[in-house]
Amino acid sequence: MTNTQITLIQIDNYGPWTVTPEPRREVDLQTLQSRLYADLSQLVGNRDGYVFFTRFDNMVAVTNGLDMDDHALIQESVRNRYPVTVSFGVATGTSPVQALADATNLIQDAGSAQDKSRREILDGRVIEDEFRTDHDVQIAHFDVVDATGKYTDELDAFGAFIEIEQAYASLMRYMYEAHDSLSFFVGGDNIIAVCPDLDAPAYDDAIEHVREETGIPLRVGVGEGSTPHDAGYAAKHALEVGRAEASPVEFH
Amino acid sequence: MTNTQITLIQIDNYGPWTVTPEPRREVDLQTLQSRLYADLSQLVGNRDGYVFFTRFDNMVAVTNGLDMDDHALIQESVRNRYPVTVSFGVATGTSPVQALADATNLIQDAGSAQDKSRREILDGRVIEDEFRTDHDVQIAHFDVVDATGKYTDELDAFGAFIEIEQAYASLMRYMYEAHDSLSFFVGGDNIIAVCPDLDAPAYDDAIEHVREETGIPLRVGVGEGSTPHDAGYAAKHALEVGRAEASPVEFH
Amino acid sequence: MTNTQITLIQIDNYGPWTVTPEPRREVDLQTLQSRLYADLSQLVGNRDGYVFFTRFDNMVAVTNGLDMDDHALIQESVRNRYPVTVSFGVATGTSPVQALADATNLIQDAGSAQDKSRREILDGRVIEDEFRTDHDVQIAHFDVVDATGKYTDELDAFGAFIEIEQAYASLMRYMYEAHDSLSFFVGGDNIIAVCPDLDAPAYDDAIEHVREETGIPLRVGVGEGSTPHDAGYAAKHALEVGRAEASPVEFH
Amino acid sequence: MTNTQITLIQIDNYGPWTVTPEPRREVDLQTLQSRLYADLSQLVGNRDGYVFFTRFDNMVAVTNGLDMDDHALIQESVRNRYPVTVSFGVATGTSPVQALADATNLIQDAGSAQDKSRREILDGRVIEDEFRTDHDVQIAHFDVVDATGKYTDELDAFGAFIEIEQAYASLMRYMYEAHDSLSFFVGGDNIIAVCPDLDAPAYDDAIEHVREETGIPLRVGVGEGSTPHDAGYAAKHALEVGRAEASPVEFH
Ligand SMILES: Nc1nc2c(ncn2[C@@H]2O[C@H](COP(=O)(O)OP(=O)(O)OP(=O)(O)O)[C@@H](O)[C@H]2O)c(=O)[nH]1
Ligand SMILES: Nc1nc2c(ncn2[C@@H]2O[C@H](COP(=O)(O)OP(=O)(O)OP(=O)(O)O)[C@@H](O)[C@H]2O)c(=O)[nH]1
Ligand SMILES: Nc1nc2c(ncn2[C@@H]2O[C@H](COP(=O)(O)OP(=O)(O)OP(=O)(O)O)[C@@H](O)[C@H]2O)c(=O)[nH]1
Ligand SMILES: Nc1nc2c(ncn2[C@@H]2O[C@H](COP(=O)(O)OP(=O)(O)OP(=O)(O)O)[C@@H](O)[C@H]2O)c(=O)[nH]1
Ligand SMILES: [Ca+2]
Ligand SMILES: [Ca+2]
Ligand SMILES: [Ca+2]
Ligand SMILES: [Ca+2]
Structure with a gap:
């Protein structure tokens, strides 16, 4: 039986940011998005996880092997180097689809993707070390x-x-x-x-x-x-x- | 009437490289691809062009405003900083679809995407300055x-x-x-x-x-x-x- | 008593590469060097280590907390994403100066910094977990x-x-x-x-x-x-x- | 006779930012600084200029070939992709030392490097195209x-x-x-x-x-x-x- 740990990564309030105070140059947005994705890939991948770019403003990661502290460190690293911040919802389960749905709920419950005051959500739970297996x-x-x-x-x-x-x-x-x-x-x-x-x-x-x-x-x-x-x-x-x-x- | 200048960007012999001598870590491939895309975005964007990531191993750029020397400089910059090289086919026309088809032909005529000896093709032509208009x-x-x-x-x-x-x-x-x-x-x-x-x-x-x-x-x-x-x-x-x-x- | 773990990072055969077949554009070398440094900083820093740029072709890292597998993973990540490779010498001791001297010896013993056949040295040893303390x-x-x-x-x-x-x-x-x-x-x-x-x-x-x-x-x-x-x-x-x-x- | 065009690049209010609200992780600062330098190197280098990292919070560029619009574009690109902004002072002259002194004055006259309200200064002038020579x-x-x-x-x-x-x-x-x-x-x-x-x-x-x-x-x-x-x-x-x-x- 698998036990997939899924993290939904959402850039906070990104839509409004892209057009404030004026629309931003598209090449800069493309560069920002793809570099953020590359950085997340390395930070998560360095601990044997995977990140998929999906829509770029919402990315899906498989994070078996990362604990909540690892997530917090990545969140801090993004805040320290980018003009935007990211929220993480983390959930686990035998069905990847259900795990992602649960991870999504955690973020949605905290507010809208375009909510100015919703920033750097870090919610959910990981698989405890003692319950991890080679078939997860x-x-x-x-x-x-x-x-x-x-x-x-x-x-x-x-x-x-x-x-x-x-x-x-x-x-x-x-x-x-x-x-x-x-x-x-x-x-x-x-x-x-x-x-x-x-x-x-x-x-x-x-x-x-x-x-x-x-x-x-x-x-x-x-x-x-x-x-x-x-x-x-x-x-x-x-x-x-x-x-x-x-x-x-x-x-x- | 538009006159779109399209550049097809193809990573040379990339498929074989990804599995030689052994499959490479997926996170490194993801990082390589998205960083290469980000760099091309900045290099082309710095001259007011656009690059789209498309399939990542084949990217499509709109390059009105860049001449062949600008293309050569970008090709050199990739060679100097990445473990892979890129080929460029450049074509123009009133139909973007036709221009991309022509650009594709230039690269295909020089050899297969998985041809070991086909490297750094730079072929085609740009719109001469005197023919450029505000409606291109x-x-x-x-x-x-x-x-x-x-x-x-x-x-x-x-x-x-x-x-x-x-x-x-x-x-x-x-x-x-x-x-x-x-x-x-x-x-x-x-x-x-x-x-x-x-x-x-x-x-x-x-x-x-x-x-x-x-x-x-x-x-x-x-x-x-x-x-x-x-x-x-x-x-x-x-x-x-x-x-x-x-x-x-x-x-x- | 401290017990510092030092890693010397040396780009393999970098001098000859910078001028082969012709001198490479300085801005590309600058970009390569500073990005490689940034990546090493993140990869080592993600495990609470520090990297210093020093001369850029020779960098010094403090790596208490990283084991040899972590070093191998970083070496692989560089090989997969850069046109150059890196060698690592790792040594430990109460004197940081002596530890770096020992780390240097490991690399020097394997060949010259400009030796074509000396690539990706990974030598030395780390502090075993049981001997690590809060004063290292x-x-x-x-x-x-x-x-x-x-x-x-x-x-x-x-x-x-x-x-x-x-x-x-x-x-x-x-x-x-x-x-x-x-x-x-x-x-x-x-x-x-x-x-x-x-x-x-x-x-x-x-x-x-x-x-x-x-x-x-x-x-x-x-x-x-x-x-x-x-x-x-x-x-x-x-x-x-x-x-x-x-x-x-x-x-x- | 040379006519060197020098640009002083200064990160705005960077010192206070590094410790607000708390000291930031050093590896993130190192990554931020070296990536910003790499980006400036590419953006300026793409137009045949040079950037030197100097102190990283103050960088010196030689920008013969770039006009004020090019500078503004680079400033915008940094603002769109980094959590910090940069100021530019541009000056020219037969003595590089004097040109840099003049460029420094332009920035200093606008306020302190640690002035919260001094942001994105873009001051000075470039060599007009008609006065540029092969010995500049x-x-x-x-x-x-x-x-x-x-x-x-x-x-x-x-x-x-x-x-x-x-x-x-x-x-x-x-x-x-x-x-x-x-x-x-x-x-x-x-x-x-x-x-x-x-x-x-x-x-x-x-x-x-x-x-x-x-x-x-x-x-x-x-x-x-x-x-x-x-x-x-x-x-x-x-x-x-x-x-x-x-x-x-x-x-x-
Ligand atoms: N590449 C790119 N993406 C953008 C841009 N503007 C918005 N986006 C993306 O679109 C997402 C949704 O933002 P919006 O389109 O503003 O939001 P919306 O809820 O659809 O609202 P309306 O479009 O105003 O109806 C953002 O998270 C961004 O990822 C842009 O200029 N370029
Ligand atoms: N992300 C990723 N992309 C890959 C990998 N291997 C190949 N690719 C991509 O797939 C493209 C096509 O390569 P291949 O699948 O080897 O080529 P093919 O012509 O389909 O040949 P066969 O798959 O052997 O039938 C390459 O250009 C790469 O973009 C991989 O491991 N990861
Ligand atoms: N920035 C930069 N660094 C270079 C360049 N060429 C060499 N280097 C650096 O200089 C180091 C030493 O290389 P060399 O100068 O070729 O080696 P050397 O042993 O001093 O030999 P000679 O200079 O030929 O006497 C390399 O590791 C690089 O870091 C260059 O064009 N630009
Ligand atoms: N690498 C690094 N650089 C820093 C850090 N804090 C400040 N700096 C650099 O130091 C420069 C000067 O900042 P400060 O040291 O705060 O300013 P100061 O005027 O010397 O004031 P005092 O140090 O408070 O006397 C900044 O522009 C940064 O480049 C840090 O934590 N790490
Ligand atoms: Ca929308
Ligand atoms: Ca295939
Ligand atoms: Ca030398
Ligand atoms: Ca100080």
């Missing part, structure tokens, strides 16, 4: 088969992008509704999903769904671990095995 | 009406994300097929489109299409200029007017 | 009294800089020779020293020495802890007390 | 002869650092007093000086002075150009010639 996190690393040959080298860059985007849209919705999983585009043709305790037929089913809906063939490697990095790294190795053996679903 | 670039800044109240503060974070993603997927495909435009998600609930010379009914049509397909109400501000920043900044001001006057389509 | 690290935070009023607001910027630089040069040599301490300029008018178990008269002596040699009045706050951050943060608070009470030497 | 900037790139063999691979890392530091301290003071030049340590064993129209004997004299005072042998390459990058890049090439021909002073 299941990560699936999905990849489009031969994206370079079929799309990148063949179509115009936006046409290729639309194909990948369609595969992503189809997979993320299906995994959410049918399999209680959170799927995130991570660049190129790669999608990483945070899953409950799924078996091979569940992944076959998802890949089949995407092929039917979009015609795009996916492959997936699946791994487990006590942290997102351990699970994700096992998933990457499984994906390499899948590539070598032309198998669509590979468990580590 | 049209930018549309789309925004979901009341995303905070309806999604961010109401749904769980992934549910909200799916809504925004659906609006984006619907808009980007429709603008590409019906209106020769390239649309990019830029974080939050915002989408920026690079358009040919479109009029108000075209934007009404696109907004109507998204509402029918997804139920999500969009608003748009439109601006023109000789550079992406000028056009985009005008679009942002128009969007503010639209917000104040509750009008769905506003031209600057 | 002593940090002194030195500060020029009223630098703003006497220099920054009065002299031309280079004249002010020369004054601060002189104070630093005088202090760093004296603390090294007379008190077995490593002192680093950290910006503004601040100098942080990593010290063995020094008492108040030793600090009085050092401040007196700098005043005699340069005429510049210093103040210092001193703290101890099991990690550099704990010691350094206590030192900062002591310095604030010194400011409030106009006392030149304050222990936490 | 003279840059000297100094380097310690065989620093690796004599210091880095031989002494302990702090001992080596003290040697380099001594050479720097000696050179920077002498060039300032005797030759109206601003010299900056740029990492490793390298020092870059911004000079008026100096001839070879002046450089011989400076190198001789440092050898007498410290025993450390320097070499220098000198270049001229209309921008810092052009002059500095020529200086780097001259230094390579000096290395090849074992000559201490080389003009491009």
Whole structure:
């Protein structure tokens, strides 16, 4: 049984900030957002967690291995180096979808995303060390088969992008509704999903769904671990095995 | 009439690099990608251009105002500071879609995205200064009406994300097929489109299409200029007017 | 008794790289160096260590609290995101000067700083958890009294800089020779020293020495802890007390 | 005759900020300072200027090629992405020392570095395009002869650092007093000086002075150009010639 620890990261009162006193230069907003994401990735990743950029103003992290003090330190580091602050809601559970819903509630209960007086919420709880196991996190690393040959080298860059985007849209919705999983585009043709305790037929089913809906063939490697990095790294190795053996679903 | 200058940015041989000699830590790839994007944003933005992260290994830039020397300098700066290199294809035209297709061809003709010997392509041409006008670039800044109240503060974070993603997927495909435009998600609930010379009914049509397909109400501000920043900044001001006057389509 | 754990960080074969195949743009080298330093600062600082930029190609870190796996992870993160790699030598001891000398030996024994085949050395040993104490690290935070009023607001910027630089040069040599301490300029008018178990008269002596040699009045706050951050943060608070009470030497 | 354009960059009210409401974590300050420096380096360097970190809270830039609008854009970009703001004073002249003094005056006249209400000063003037020439900037790139063999691979890392530091301290003071030049340590064993129209004997004299005072042998390459990058890049090439021909002073 998995026990995923999810942190919702929300920039405080960001919408109003972007247009006060006047709209801010878009390139500066893009730089701010992507650097903040990169910093969070390093700070969380340094303790074997994962952060996904999602909408950039709302990011989703898998934080098995980080305690509340680690969260507080990251919050402080952002405050010390950025013109904005961040709120964290932390929740755990066997279903990643439910954990994220609970984490969201913690932040929503404290006020609106555009509430001037709601700042640096740090709420929720982590899995105590004694209850952590090697099966807490299941990560699936999905990849489009031969994206370079079929799309990148063949179509115009936006046409290729639309194909990948369609595969992503189809997979993320299906995994959410049918399999209680959170799927995130991570660049190129790669999608990483945070899953409950799924078996091979569940992944076959998802890949089949995407092929039917979009015609795009996916492959997936699946791994487990006590942290997102351990699970994700096992998933990457499984994906390499899948590539070598032309198998669509590979468990580590 | 617009004359958009588009640059396709492609990381050279990136797929193989990510798994050689072994899969690399995902958080490092995420950091590398988002920092490279941030740097390109600043380097291009410093000359009033825009870069969109797209798939991260393939990024699309609007570069009216940059010449080939500026491109070469950016290429050199990446080579000097990253473990990867980038190729640039540059093309211009009244249709952003066609310009990107031409830019893509320049890179594809030089070799595959996963070709070891294809490095740092710098090909294409820019608009000569004497031919540049104040109407070269049209930018549309789309925004979901009341995303905070309806999604961010109401749904769980992934549910909200799916809504925004659906609006984006619907808009980007429709603008590409019906209106020769390239649309990019830029974080939050915002989408920026690079358009040919479109009029108000075209934007009404696109907004109507998204509402029918997804139920999500969009608003748009439109601006023109000789550079992406000028056009985009005008679009942002128009969007503010639209917000104040509750009008769905506003031209600057 | 202190037990300082020092890590020498050396960029591998950096000199030749800066001029191969041709001299690289200085601004790119400056950016590379300062970003690498910033990243190391965060990665080490996230585990309560300190890094000093020193010469940038050779940096000194105080790493009580980090084990060899933490060092390996940082080395991997640099390799994955920069065009250069780094070597680490780690040593411990009651004298910071001796610990750094030992750490240096480990790297020198493995080859020259400009040896093409010497890459990513990771050698030495850390303090085992069971032997760590709350007195392992002593940090002194030195500060020029009223630098703003006497220099920054009065002299031309280079004249002010020369004054601060002189104070630093005088202090760093004296603390090294007379008190077995490593002192680093950290910006503004601040100098942080990593010290063995020094008492108040030793600090009085050092401040007196700098005043005699340069005429510049210093103040210092001193703290101890099991990690550099704990010691350094206590030192900062002591310095604030010194400011409030106009006392030149304050222990936490 | 040179005509150097110097910009003094000062972080506004930075001292008080570092301790309000409590002292901030040193690693965050180090990261903030070095990233801000890296960003300024890229933004100014992208237009062929140079920035030196100096004291980090006060940085010196050579900005031939940038106009006041370029300065304003950089100021805006910092405000949009950092928790601090910066002031700029800009002045020009045949003597870099005098130009920096004038630039400093502009900022000092507007208020103290620790004045809460003094923010984002942007004062001074640049060289009009029609008056710019290929001899406006003279840059000297100094380097310690065989620093690796004599210091880095031989002494302990702090001992080596003290040697380099001594050479720097000696050179920077002498060039300032005797030759109206601003010299900056740029990492490793390298020092870059911004000079008026100096001839070879002046450089011989400076190198001789440092050898007498410290025993450390320097070499220098000198270049001229209309921008810092052009002059500095020529200086780097001259230094390579000096290395090849074992000559201490080389003009491009
Ligand atoms: N985030 C992330 N992206 C990756 C990783 N591996 C590859 N990519 C991305 O995926 C793109 C395509 O690479 P591949 O998937 O290796 O290429 P392909 O042509 O689809 O070939 P096969 O997947 O082997 O069929 C690259 O440009 C990267 O952007 C990874 O581990 N993480
Ligand atoms: N990239 C980018 N994102 C923006 C900008 N303005 C707002 N956003 C994003 O949009 C999110 C939502 O903010 P708003 O659009 O202001 O909020 P809203 O609740 O939808 O309200 P209205 O748009 O006024 O109806 C913010 O959190 C930001 O992420 C912008 O100019 N550029
Ligand atoms: N690295 C670092 N630099 C600091 C810190 N506090 C202040 N500074 C730097 O020191 C500079 C001067 O600030 P202060 O020391 O507060 O000012 P002062 O005029 O000398 O006043 P007093 O020290 O109170 O006499 C600032 O601009 C900063 O660059 C700190 O905690 N760490
Ligand atoms: N900022 C900067 N630093 C450099 C440059 N070239 C070398 N360095 C630094 O100088 C250090 C020593 O390299 P070198 O000067 O090549 O080595 P050396 O042993 O002194 O040999 P010679 O100078 O050839 O006698 C490197 O580690 C770098 O930190 C440069 O162009 N710019
Ligand atoms: Ca693939
Ligand atoms: Ca909105
Ligand atoms: Ca002070
Ligand atoms: Ca040298």
